Amino acid sequence: MRYLTFALAKGRLAKKSLEMFEKIGITCDEMKDEKTRKLIFVNEALKLKFFLAKAGDVPTYVEYGAADIGVVGKDTILEEGRKLFEVMDLGFGKCRMCVCGPESARDLLKHHEMIRVASKYPNIAKDYFYNKKHQTVEIIKLNGSVELAPIVNLSEVIVDIVETGSTLRENGLTILEEICPLSARMVVNQVSMKMENDRIMKLIKDLKEVIG
Ligand code: PRP
Numbered sequence: 001m002r003y004l005t006f007a008l009a010k011g012r013l014a015k016k017s018l019e020m021f022e023k024i025g026i027t028c029d030e031m032k033d034e035k036t037r038k039l040i041f042v043n044e045a046l047k048l049k050f051f052l053a054k055a056g057d058v059p060t061y062v063e064y065g066a067a068d069i070g071v072v073g074k075d076t077i078l079e080e081g082r083k084l085f086e087v088m089d090l091g092f093g094k095c096r097m098c099v100c101g102p103e104s105a106r107d108l109l110k111h112h113e114m115i116r117v118a119s120k121y122p123n124i125a126k127d128y129f130y131n132k133k134h135q136t137v138e139i140i141k142l143n144g145s146v147e148l149a150p151i152v153n154l155s156e157v158i159v160d161i162v163e164t165g166s167t168l169r170e171n172g173l174t175i176l177e178e179i180c181p182l183s184a185r186m187v188v189n190q191v192s193m194k195m196e197n198d199r200i201m202k203l204i205k206d207l208k209e210v211i212g
Pocket of ligand 1: 163
């Protein structure tokens with residue numbers, strides 16, 4: 001039997017991903033050690049390998065088959081646009097992709113003004129403004145703390161993830177429009193889905209039972 005390799009998105013989703021796998025008897029104790037600098041973890045008994053990667057790289061590992069399976073947010077899947085199968089909504093990491101800004105920016109969205117939109121997700125922002133709203137905008141790519149942009153007048157609005165809404169509230173910003181709901185998803189390499197179909201389908205079935 002060959003190894004099945006899992007790429008898990010580092011950060012918020014990693015802990016929940018491991019908890020979910022534990023519920024179906026897939027454990028990887030080595031990986032829980034937060035201080036370890038090791039990159040790849042093996043469960044010899046089950047012939048499984050796990051690694052943590054930057055969220056944005058997970059779809060890349062899966063498309064190229066370096067990982068058979070990935071766990072990553074829908075935001076990253078949409079932004080990266082990789083060729084892979086999205087097989088399951090895992091039901092955790094729920095949040096929303098939104099257009100946010102100060103209340104005063106609401107009118108700019110109504111009247112199709114040429115505005116600047118800052119985001120860590122330029123492809124999602126482009127798709128929303130160009131293909132759904134038919135509004136021409138300038139997209140500015142940022143790498144984090146995107147809520148700063150409208151505060152320091154880099155942009156009029158942002159496209160970003162809203163989970164609890166506290167980052168917005170604490171910075172005097174609000175949701176202006178909702179783009180789509182997000183959550184963690186399981187993705188599978190297209191070749192692995194055929195070659196390892198039985199093992200992968202069993203995994204999906206087991207996960208569905210614990211997720212409900
Ligand atoms: C995300 C997102 C928002 C925040 C939303 O940022 O970009 O800033 O969380 O969460 P909330 O609605 O519960 O306040 P993250 O913490 O991932 O860091 P970042 O600034 O690097 O994007």
